[in-house]
Amino acid sequence: NVAEQLMTIAYENGVNLFDTAEVYSAGKAEIILGNIIKKKCLRRSSLVITTKLYWGGKAETERGLSRKHIIEGLKGSLQRLQLEYVDVVFANRPDSNTPMEEIVRAMTHIINHGMSMYWGTSRWSAMEIMEAYSVARQFNLIPPVCEQAEYHLFQRDKVEMQLPELYHKIGVGVVSWSPLACGIITGKYENGIPESSRASLKSYQWLKEKILSEDGRKQQAKLKELTHIAEKLSCTLPQLAIAWCLRNEGVSSVLLGTSNPAQLTENLGAIQVLPKITAHVASDIDKILGNRPQSKKDYHH
Numbered sequence: 483n484v485a486e487q488l489m490t491i492a493y494e495n496g497v498n499l500f501d502t503a504e505v506y507s508a509g510k511a512e513i514i515l516g517n518i519i520k521k522k523c524l525r526r527s528s529l530v531i532t533t534k535l536y537w538g539g540k541a542e543t544e545r546g547l548s549r550k551h552i553i554e555g556l557k558g559s560l561q562r563l564q565l566e567y568v569d570v571v572f573a574n575r576p577d578s579n580t581p582m583e584e585i586v587r588a589m590t591h592i593i594n595h596g597m598s599m600y601w602g603t604s605r606w607s608a609m610e611i612m613e614a615y616s617v618a619r620q621f622n623l624i625p626p627v628c629e630q631a632e633y634h635l636f637q638r639d640k641v642e643m644q645l646p647e648l649y650h651k652i653g654v655g656v657v658s659w660s661p662l663a664c665g666i667i668t669g670k671y672e673n674g675i676p677e678s679s680r681a682s683l684k685s686y687q688w689l690k691e692k693i694l695s696e697d698g699r700k701q702q703a704k705l706k707e708l709t710h711i712a713e714k715l716s717c718t719l720p721q722l723a724i725a726w727c728l729r730n731e732g733v734s735s736v737l738l739g740t741s742n743p744a745q746l747t748e749n750l751g752a753i754q755v756l757p758k759i760t761a762h763v764a765s766d767i768d769k770i771l772g773n774r775p776q777s778k779k780d781y782h783h
């Protein structure tokens with residue numbers, strides 16, 4: 483079974499964090515992850531297991547970040563995972579229908595009841611995270627520790643511009659996702675959509691459209707140029723792209739997605755590439771991309 487193969491390779495190569503969500507394959511992803519941990523007798527203390535809550539069931543009461551869904555949702559996740567606790571539970575997106583105090587109280591409750599070690603946010607704005615932090619401090623509750631944010635060569639603003647302030651002021655780190663922009667930053671879409679790629683899946687029609695759009699074509703041209711940098715560093719494009727995410731000091735962890743062992747082994751090679759991303763290389767990459775966010779420090783009066 484592919485999931486077990488992938489997890490074995492990852493674990494044996496020093497990966498310790500495995501991320502899932504109640505919504506992934508409607509709960510099946512958590513069941514599979516839990517079964518593998520059990521079957522392989524992996525030591526719980528050697529693992530960081532994270533899940534995300536928001537889209538639970540069909541009913542109105544089974545979604546969002548109400549106290550009810552946070553508590554019931556996590557109970558469901560723990561049952562599927564066959565675990566006593568997760569290490570980080572993430573609010574999978576903000577919920578404008580639930581008062582922040584209710585969310586922070588519910589997250590504090592599940593931590594105090596031993597169902598999770600920490601809590602984090604996902605797809606929240608810096609303002610929303612700051613609000614959660616303030617509410618936690620005001621009522622002596624537990625603040626979030628990290629934000630799951632999309633971060634890759636073509637998506638930089640939030641992680642490079644908005645989140646560093648939180649990292650420096652309140653210590654909230656980034657767990658980044660889609661380092662390859664769902665597979666775009668591999669070069670495999672250069673000449674169309676290969677069979678059995680993610681963009682060929684029915685549920686990923688939006689990805690296909692994105693790749694075939696004018697913007698998508700422009701991205702492919704940039705990727706071609708980036709390939710030359712990868713060649714100079716004796717690595718592959720995915721390895722360069724992942725190492726580039728890791729080089730950011732605010733990024734605590736880069737979540738990888740892979741469909742087979744070859745991809746995973748290739749992508750894990752990014753660790754060796756990390757020291758090769760010098761300031762000089764990073765600036766060459768910036769020149770090709772032309773999307774380096776203007777930081778306040780660069781601002782000249």
Ligand SMILES: NC(=O)c1ccc[n+]([C@@H]2O[C@H](COP(=O)([O-])OP(=O)(O)OC[C@H]3O[C@@H](n4cnc5c(N)ncnc54)[C@H](OP(=O)(O)O)[C@@H]3O)[C@@H](O)[C@H]2O)c1
Nearest residue numbers: 501604659660661662663664665679680737738739741745
């Ligand atoms: N918080 C959130 O809202 C959120 C959202 C998205 C993801 N995430 C988390 O982040 C994780 C990673 O996201 P992601 O899967 O989008 O990451 P990604 O690295 O951008 O894309 C992974 C996909 O790219 C393709 N790929 C990867 N390595 C490759 C290689 N070396 N050569 C060719 N193709 C390669 C594979 O798809 P194919 O082979 O099928 O083409 C693979 O499934 C997820 O599993 C999830 O845990 C969180």
